[in-house]
Amino acid sequence: xxxxxxxxxxxxxxxxxxxxxxxxxxxxxxxxxxxxxxxxxxxxxxxxxxx
Numbered sequence: 001x002x003x004x005x006x007x008x009x010x011x012x013x014x015x016x017x018x019x020x021x022x023x024x025x026x027x028x029x030x031x032x033x034x035x036x037x038x039x040x041x042x043x044x045x046x047x048x049x050x051x
Contacts, residue, residue, distance in 0.1 A: 010032035011019065020027055026037040040048075 011029070011034060012032070013029065016027075016029045016034060020029075026039075028035045028037050
């Protein structure tokens with residue numbers, strides 16, 4: 001048996017804007033693809049602010 005990778009479904013901006021507020025995790029939209037975003041930590045925010 002051969003595994004066939006599936007292409008992720010692409011969303012329009014309108015679909016994403018309707019879908020994202022309903023999610024428990026934050027997502028980022030880029031060129032029709034949706035990526036889960038990681039949460040920042042306080043030390044990470046402090047470093048970013050100092051830069």
